[in-house]
Amino acid sequence: MLDQNRRPKPWKILKSKTTFEDKWLRLRSDRCETANGDIVEPYHVIKFPEWINIIAFDQESLELILVDEYRHGAGHAVFGLVSGAVDGVDGRSISVASKAAAKRELLEETGYRTHDPKLLLTAMPNPATQSNLVRSYISFDAQRVAEPNFDAGGSEFCLTVKRDFVDVLADISSGELIMQAMHVAAIWSAARYILKTANLPNNVQPLHDKVCTFLFD
Structure with missing residues (x-):
């Protein structure tokens, strides 16, 4: 045994x-x-292919960039992180390809570009019946450079929604915001990253202080 x-x-x-x-x-x-x-x-x-999602913050406002997208399994629109699958265009090495996929999906779904997202979390979506991994990235330098460019075929469409990060944490905690479980795990990992990382960009300090106040006051 x-x-x-x-x-x-x-x-x-x-x-x-x-x-x-x-x-x-x-x-x-x-x-x-x-x-x-x-x-x-x-x-x-x-x-399944390997999956990614990205916790991207608007560089100027430090708001969290979410998407509002119809999810057919749930039968209604769901707020979530930018996410997607790693495919052949992203590269051969899984670490390089996953990072490239996160950047590509953010640009395609929202028109935001990020230059150097950091790997935040690697998780198993459902190891009982699935063999793939999901990698979550975090970025504080996202800038809007284009309109969304959805995949051809008409099935992909989402709205870009920017929200205060602490408000999202509060709504998840209260049950008012129900999201995909992998996105929830990534968002809470982002909160810990913001609290524990010593060399955050200078402009992120106000966000650090807000997260700290929310969790410990």
């Missing part, structure tokens, strides 16, 4: 096949043997 490090042993994959695949995802169906010998069949694993 446990390995040499006293961790649960991985299952053995006895048989595996692709049962569905399109440009968005691949569904793998496995026949597995658990550590205690039980057979689990089928067990479905969804293969």
